[in-house]
Amino acid sequence: MRPSPLYLEPRLEPRLRSLLETTDFLHTLVDALGSPLNLLLPDQIADNLARFRAVYRKHHLTGRIYYAHKANRSSALVRRLAADAGPDTAPDAGTVAGTAAGLDAASLGELQHALGAGLTPERIMATGPKSREFLWLAARTGATVHLDSRTELDDLADLVRKHALPRVPVMPRLSGFRSPGVTVLTRPSRFGSPVGELDDLLDALERHRDAVELTGVAYHLDTTGVAEKAVALEACIRVMDDCHRRGLHPRTIDIGGGFGVNYLADAAQWERYTTALTEAVLGRRPALTWQGHGYGLRNESGTLRGALGLYPAHRAIAAEAYLDELLSQRAPTLGRPLATLLLENMYDLAVEPGRALVDQCGATLARVLEVRRGPAGERMVRLEMNARDAALEDHGVLMDPVLIPRSAAPAAPDQPVGVHLLGNLCLEADLITRRLVHLPRLPAPGDLLAFANTAGYLMDFNAGGPILQPVARKVAAYRQDGAWHWRLDEQYWPLDTTGATTQQGDGRE
Numbered sequence: 001m002r003p004s005p006l007y008l009e010p011r012l013e014p015r016l017r018s019l020l021e022t023t024d025f026l027h028t029l030v031d032a033l034g035s036p037l038n039l040l041l042p043d044q045i046a047d048n049l050a051r052f053r054a055v056y057r058k059h060h061l062t063g064r065i066y067y068a069h070k071a072n073r074s075s076a077l078v079r080r081l082a083a084d085a086g087p088d089t090a091p092d093a094g095t096v097a098g099t100a101a102g103l104d105a106a107s108l109g110e111l112q113h114a115l116g117a118g119l120t121p122e123r124i125m126a127t128g129p130k131s132r133e134f135l136w137l138a139a140r141t142g143a144t145v146h147l148d149s150r151t152e153l154d155d156l157a158d159l160v161r162k163h164a165l166p167r168v169p170v171m172p173r174l175s176g177f178r179s180p181g182v183t184v185l186t187r188p189s190r191f192g193s194p195v196g197e198l199d200d201l202l203d204a205l206e207r208h209r210d211a212v213e214l215t216g217v218a219y220h221l222d223t224t225g226v227a228e229k230a231v232a233l234e235a236c237i238r239v240m241d242d243c244h245r246r247g248l249h250p251r252t253i254d255i256g257g258g259f260g261v262n263y264l265a266d267a268a269q270w271e272r273y274t275t276a277l278t279e280a281v282l283g284r285r286p287a288l289t290w291q292g293h294g295y296g297l298r299n300e301s302g303t304l305r306g307a308l309g310l311y312p313a314h315r316a317i318a319a320e321a322y323l324d325e326l327l328s329q330r331a332p333t334l335g336r337p338l339a340t341l342l343l344e345n346m347y348d349l350a351v352e353p354g355r356a357l358v359d360q361c362g363a364t365l366a367r368v369l370e371v372r373r374g375p376a377g378e379r380m381v382r383l384e385m386n387a388r389d390a391a392l393e394d395h396g397v398l399m400d401p402v403l404i405p406r407s408a409a410p411a412a413p414d415q416p417v418g419v420h421l422l423g424n425l426c427l428e429a430d431l432i433t434r435r436l437v438h439l440p441r442l443p444a445p446g447d448l449l450a451f452a453n454t455a456g457y458l459m460d461f462n463a464g465g466p467i468l469q470p471v472a473r474k475v476a477a478y479r480q481d482g483a484w485h486w487r488l489d490e491q492y493w494p495l496d497t498t499g500a501t502t503q504q505g506d507g508r509e
């Protein structure tokens with residue numbers, strides 16, 4: 001009996017779906033610019049911003065949305081973000097409008113990139129541990145500095161005095177939040193200052209008052225747990241109170257990123273797949289992965305051990321819906337919804353979504369080079385890309401690629417097939433995914449496979465390096481006057497696609 005194909009079909013929203021349906025356009029692009037090729041949809045980031053803003057509006061909150069740049073190196077995305085004029089002026093926007101989108105720069109290079117793309121310093125947050133040069137440029141221009149540690153605060157104050165820089169807006173990044181009960185564990189972080197040592201930090205902030213101005217407090221927790229984040233957010237509200245008692249007047253609570261993305265169209269496929277994977281690890285069905293890899297699960301004499309080390313690829317609540325859920329949580333000790341506490345205190349809410357803000361903003365195309373049988377008769381498809389070009393495995397994201405045939409008359413019949421996707425490095429480990437991928441039919445050399453939704457960390461976070469394989473070029477694609485257009489990423493400026501033409505130009509029609 002042939003088991004039915006275990007598809008993991010990617011979630012495709014209309015803009016990305018429409019682009020992936022332009023078969024000839026995509027083949028022309030790869031013919032001209034090579035494989036792999038990264039596609040970016042800058043207008044989608046504007047839609048994603050609008051969705052986050054709708055959650056702010058729902059909770060009557062104000063504050064800035066900062067794109068965490070490290071999710072993607074694209075210039076087109078940053079320039080499109082820079083062109084963002086703030087929330088629309090629809091009548092229902094009322095008084096809770098908010099402000100133009102900002103950017104979270106985690107390195108000197110990202111800060112330079114943001115400034116060069118047209119983001120003004122009040123829209124930029126400098127985060128992460130910093131070099132002196134990074135601190136200097138942030139301070140020189142007037143970007144807000146997330147203080148990663150006490151030492152960083154001292155260094156910054158020193159720089160400001162020594163170089164007669166203007167007073168720098170700062171927000172300490174806090175960590176080590178303690179839950180009131182034993183039910184929520186907050187994991188330790190190597191970033192930020194422990195809330196337990198807050199008094200010292202506030203003393204230092206008071207001492208350095210001539211050089212820095214405390215404008216808010218921040219955290220970023222790399223977790224999907226809403227309860228853990230509710231503990232952190234409530235702790236920040238209490239810290240804000242402490243600050244005000246000391247005569248410091250921060251206004252903003254920055255709750256970082258980590259809102260997540262739903263990668264898969266169908267929750268049932270995810271359930272089915274992970275169940276089947278478990279069965280395969282236990283030897284109750286044929287392997288679903290290269291050499292029986294278990295993604296963290298293992299079989300110890302018939303007992304399942306370990307934990308699935310995968311991104312939860314189907315997430316019912318992700319991105320702006322996750323923010324909504326967090327804001328609707330009751331504060332663990334104060335007992336009222338977190339959004340209400342923010343509103344009553346008139347605190348601004350800042351968020352720093354990376355992955356979630358570039359959801360549906362890109363795809364990675366690769367050409368099929370060869371289709372053959374492997375040592376055990378399995379189907380092998382070799383692609384003109386390597387495992388770093390769509391770092392699905394490194395980030396534990398499972399999704400099927402979309403087949404974009406070269407010719408209208410396919411070489412193989414429509415017959416579902418399981419294939420292994422090999423990369424172009426001469427490494428045994430260079431598998432695009434260790435998973436047996438099910439496709440609706442066998443691809444042929446010259447066809448393209450499109451990995452959807454790769455803009456967040458998957459397309460260029462790991463790319464580049466070995467054996468002089470070229471790094472994928474990036475192309476910004478946008479719809480205008482009913483047709484798709486493209487620019488090399490570095491040639492894209494948001495002149496034609498924003499402003500007056502947005503309505504008909506964004507593919508929403």
Ligand SMILES: *Cc1c(COP(=O)(O)O)cnc(C)c1O
Nearest residue numbers: 068220257258259352353354355
């Ligand atoms: C990486 C990072 C983010 C973005 O995280 P996502 O999971 O991509 O939303 C936000 N803030 C800081 C400080 C980060 O390091």
